[in-house]
Amino acid sequence: MSALQTLAENRCFGGRQLRFEHAAESVNCTMRFSVYLPEQAEHSRLPVLYWLSGLTCTDENFVTKAGAQRAAAKHGVIVVAPDTSPRGEGVPDDPDGAYDFGLGAGFYLNATQTPWSTHYNMEDYLRHELADLVEAEFPVDAQRSGIFGHSMGGHGAITLGLKNAERFRSISAFAPIASPTRCAWGEKALSRYLGPDRGTWKDYDSSLLIERGAAKTPILVDQGEADNFLREQLKPELLEHAAQQAGHALQLRRRPGYDHSYFFIASFIDEHIAWHHDRLCAV
Numbered sequence: 220m221s222a223l224q225t226l227a228e229n230r231c232f233g234g235r236q237l238r239f240e241h242a243a244e245s246v247n248c249t250m251r252f253s254v255y256l257p258e259q260a261e262h263s264r265l266p267v268l269y270w271l272s273g274l275t276c277t278d279e280n281f282v283t284k285a286g287a288q289r290a291a292a293k294h295g296v297i298v299v300a301p302d303t304s305p306r307g308e309g310v311p312d313d314p315d316g317a318y319d320f321g322l323g324a325g326f327y328l329n330a331t332q333t334p335w336s337t338h339y340n341m342e343d344y345l346r347h348e349l350a351d352l353v354e355a356e357f358p359v360d361a362q363r364s365g366i367f368g369h370s371m372g373g374h375g376a377i378t379l380g381l382k383n384a385e386r387f388r389s390i391s392a393f394a395p396i397a398s399p400t401r402c403a404w405g406e407k408a409l410s411r412y413l414g415p416d417r418g419t420w421k422d423y424d425s426s427l428l429i430e431r432g433a434a435k436t437p438i439l440v441d442q443g444e445a446d447n448f449l450r451e452q453l454k455p456e457l458l459e460h461a462a463q464q465a466g467h468a469l470q471l472r473r474r475p476g477y478d479h480s481y482f483f484i485a486s487f488i489d490e491h492i493a494w495h496h497d498r499l500c501a502v
Contacts, residue, residue, distance in 0.1 A: 223356060226251065232292035233258040236282060241352070245343040246305040252349065253278045254357060255288050259295040266363035266499040267297040267353065268492065269345065269387075271379075273370030274404070275323045278302050281369075284481035290492040296499075297359055298492075301349055303372070305338040319404050320411060326399070327375030328423050330412040339412060341375075346383050363499040365389035367491055369484055370448075374399055377425040377438060377458075384434035389498040391439035391491045393484050394446055397458035398426040404452050426461040437468040439494050441487050443477030 227238040234257040243250040259265055268291075270281050278300045281287065291298045304310075304325030311334045313321035330339035354361045366387040368376035373395025380390035399405020400420045409420040421427045442455045449455075455471055462469035477483040 223352075231255070231288045234260065234288070234292050236288060238278070238282075243305075243344055243348055245340045245348045246338050248305045248307040248310055248338055250302055250305065250344065250349075251278055252299060252301040253282045254300075254353070255282075255291050255298040256357065257292040257295055257297065260297060260358045263295070264358045264360040265295050265297050266365070266496060267299060267357075267359040267361075268495055269350070269364070269366045269376075270298060270300045271327060271345075271366070271368030271372030271375040272300065272303050273368070273372045274303070275318050276303050276372075277323070280481065281484075284485065285488050286485045287488045287492060290489040294492055294496040296492060296496055297357060299349070299353055301345060304341065305344075310338045311335065320408055324371065324408065326371060326405075326408045326412065326423070327379060328409075328412055331419070332412060332414050335412050342379065345375075346379055346386060350386060361386075363388065365391075365495040365499055367391040367393075367495065368395070369393040370453075370479065371396055371404070373440070374405075374423075374425060378423055378428060380436055380438075381425065381428045381433040382422070384436050388436070389495045390436050391441075391494060393441050393487070393491075394443060394448070394453055394479055395425065395440060395455075395458070396452060397454050397456075398424050400424045400427065401457065402452045402454060426457045429458070429461040429465050429467050432465065433467075435467055437498070438462070438470070439491065440469065440471045441474055441483075441491070442471065443474045443479060443483045445476050446479045446483075448479055 373392030
């Protein structure tokens with residue numbers, strides 16, 4: 220297991236906000252991630268939540284904008300925020316410099332197409348390498364792990380959570396890309412990372428996973444009704460329909476006036492952390 224290098228440490232609500240980098244085998248590059256350790260971590264093993272950010276973000280956006288530390292400190296929850304894609308010398312990017320593919324847009328999948336497959340294995344990185352590293356290095360209770368995220372990260376949180384129910388016991392999302400196989404963001408990314416065979420895309424579509432009988436882990440979703448991407452990219456109605464047809468517990472809360480920004484996330488992040496805490500501590 221690769222050694223962690225500490226990049227930053229700040230006192231926050233009695234705990235510590237930390238940032239690290241390490242050599243990651245699954246993505247063949249150096250990865251960075253942030254960890255919030257509440258004060259309770261000094262003497263107890265705690266539940267852990269993995270936050271997945273959206274397009275163009277790094278691990279730092281959530282840490283500095285969401286205001287999650289206060290609720291994490293109150294409930295005694297460790298929060299881990301990985302980067303959104305591999306980075307560094309030799310890691311390919313979109314040749315046109317587009318924001319919705321390549322660096323900052325890893326879509327939390329394992330790419331099968333060249334040149335992306337060498338580095339863009341974010342699914343393996345998150346569910347195996349990073350989770351194993353966190354469980355080895357920090358006082359987390361591995362039986363009480365949850366996952367949540369925003370937009371592209373909401374897509375990642377739901378798909379990873381549904382496919383790895385033995386590792387992630389709770390799932391929530393803000394404005395997730397509900398069905399990447401049926402929106403422009405998803406079609407662009409999936410076709411390039413996975414190739415033209417749409418049958419290979421199904422494992423990375425939350426709505427289709429639920430339709431196909433995925434694990435019945437309850438899901439909480441908040442969606443702003445003033446979100447500019449709501450109709451063309453996010454399509455929460457597809458997730459809602461799939462859950463209704465499959466009998467999957469989905470709480471979809473539509474929030475009038477809220478957009479796609481971190482102001483929206485900051486408004487409801489405390490509720491998400493409390494929701495996860497209640498479910499993880501009931502396990």
